[in-house]
Amino acid sequence: MAKVFIYPATSLVLSDMVERWGHEALGAATSIRERIQTPSLDSPPLQMTPEDPKKGLKYAAVEVPCGVRGRMSIYGPLIEEADAAIIINDADLSFGCMGCARTNELVMYMVRQQEGLPVLDIKYPYSEEEGTAFVTQIKEFLTGLGGENNE
Amino acid sequence: MSRDQYVPTYVGTVTKYVFIDSPDVTPQTLAIRAYEISDGLMIKETCFGLQVTGAPENVKKLITELRKVDPAHIFVKDRGFPPGDTRRCRANLGGARPGYYGHEFESGLFRYVSHGLEELEKNTTPEFPRFGKKKLDEGKLPLEKLVEIIRNEEA
Numbered sequence: 001m002a003k004v005f006i007y008p009a010t011s012l013v014l015s016d017m018v019e020r021w022g023h024e025a026l027g028a029a030t031s032i033r034e035r036i037q038t039p040s041l042d043s044p045p046l047q048m049t050p051e052d053p054k055k056g057l058k059y060a061a062v063e064v065p066c067g068v069r070g071r072m073s074i075y076g077p078l079i080e081e082a083d084a085a086i087i088i089n090d091a092d093l094s095f096g097c098m099g100c101a102r103t104n105e106l107v108m109y110m111v112r113q114q115e116g117l118p119v120l121d122i123k124y125p126y127s128e129e130e131g132t133a134f135v136t137q138i139k140e141f142l143t144g145l146g147g148e149n150n151e
Numbered sequence: 152m153s154r155d156q157y158v159p160t161y162v163g164t165v166t167k168y169v170f171i172d173s174p175d176v177t178p179q180t181l182a183i184r185a186y187e188i189s190d191g192l193m194i195k196e197t198c199f200g201l202q203v204t205g206a207p208e209n210v211k212k213l214i215t216e217l218r219k220v221d222p223a224h225i226f227v228k229d230r231g232f233p234p235g236d237t238r239r240c241r242a243n244l245g246g247a248r249p250g251y252y253g254h255e256f257e258s259g260l261f262r263y264v265s266h267g268l269e270e271l272e273k274n275t276t277p278e279f280p281r282f283g284k285k286k287l288d289e290g291k292l293p294l295e296k297l298v299e300i301i302r303n304e305e306a
Contacts (some may be wrong), residue, residue, distance in 0.1 A: 010250060013258045015265055016226040020218075027227065032231025033166075037159045063209040094264065122172060124260055131263030132270045 002145040003128035008094040010074060014086055017135070021142045026082055031074040035126060048073075053080045060106060067099030068106065075107050084145050085111045086138065093123065118145070165207045166230040169217060170254070171200040172261040173224035181220060195234045198227075199258070203232045223268040227263065244300050 001022045003034040006014040013131040018025035040049060042100025046072055048101040079085070087108065094104055111119060125131040171181050182196040185203065191207035192213055201217075205208055209232045218225050239248050 001257055008156060008253070010253050012168070012226055012228040012259065015194075015228040019227060029229035033229070035232055036233075036236070037162045039159055040157050068196040076209070093253045125263040125267065128263055128266040131260075131265075131267035133267070135264060135267030149295055 002083040003081055004142070004145070005079055005085040005111065007085065007087045007104075007111065008091045009078070010094070011088060014138075016089065017138045018086070021139060023142055023145065026068075026078040028039065028074060031078060040042065059110065065099060065102070067097075068071075068102050071099065071103040072106060075103070076110070079107065079110050080116065082111075082114075082117065084120075084141070085114075086120045086141065087111065089121055089123055128133070152268070160236075161233040162206060163206070164204050166202060166204045166233050166235065167201075167210055167214060168230050168254075168256065169214065170226040170228070170230045170261075171205060171221070171224060172258065172265065173221045176221045176224070180224075181217060184220055185213060185217060187215060193234070199254070202230065204233055222282040223265045223272065224261070226264075241297050 002025050003026050004018045005026045006018060008014075009026075011027065015025040015029075017116055035048065052073040053066040053069040055073040056066075056071070056076065059072040060069050076101070094100065111117065120137065122134060122137055123130075125134040164269055171178055172248075176198060178198065178200045179296055182201055184192065185192075185194050190213070192203055193210055195200065195202040197203075203213055205213075218227070234240075235242075236245045238251075241248055273289055
């Protein structure tokens with residue numbers, strides 16, 4: 001079973017595809033759950049602690065807005081942990097404020113900078129033919145990573 | 152900023168969304184099936200399907216069983232927050248919570264993905280178009296067009 005980083009990190013379809021074929025999807029929920037279930041001094045109602053932007057310094061310089069660093073403290077460790085990555089390139093749903101936009105750029109850059117990390121680049125399907133291509137390519141990629149098959 | 156101690160709930164559990172987009176199975180039918188085999192898991196029926204919370208191995212077993220109901224039309228995703236968490240629950244915030252906009256977008260594409268899964272099941276897809284990497288200037292205004300606009304403005 002391989003750990004597969006998915007982008008957009010909140011993607012429902014990618015998360016399903018990865019788990020459907022026996023691998024573990026590394027998305028935002030994984031990191032958020034870790035924070036939600038850890039007792040700490042927090043600042044409710046936020047799920048991020050004031051420590052997170054400091055942790056994000058590993059991935060983005062201090063001049064970078066703390067919103068980006070905070071987000072990178074969630075995504076950075078996932079990318080380091082990943083054995084492979086699947087990127088949907090035309091994912092407008094991950095569009096947001098400049099914090100989100102810059103984080104997305106940094107995430108894509110980090111994924112591509114990881115040496116030896118297999119990456120699958122795809123687009124969302126907008127027809128039945130594209131749907132077939134979408135699913136087949138993901139399955140081929142995941143099968144190439146080895147591991148069990150749930151189906 | 153308050154510095155209250157945060158005491159988490161449902162420690163050690165996982166929460167999964169189960170989305171159903173099927174012509175044959177409704178969320179209610181799926182919920183009844185889930186209750187039948189739940190084995191002590193917390194199940195919340197929603198308009199799109201279910202949320203399941205419990206020990207990871209029990210949730211995995213339940214999901215495997217639920218997928219059998221309609222494999223090509225059931226989609227599962229992790230959720231960080233447990234159901235009813237005041238930081239995300241609509242009952243406390245009002246309006247749709249932020250993540251639903253992403254789900255709504257992807258729900259519109261389920262039919263294409265489901266079609267792909269069915270084709271894959273039939274194993275009738277020896278050839279299919281492959282997507283390449285997105286080009287840097289894809290979808291952008293072509294240079295020639297920009298020059299033409301500038302010239303028209305100048306004229």
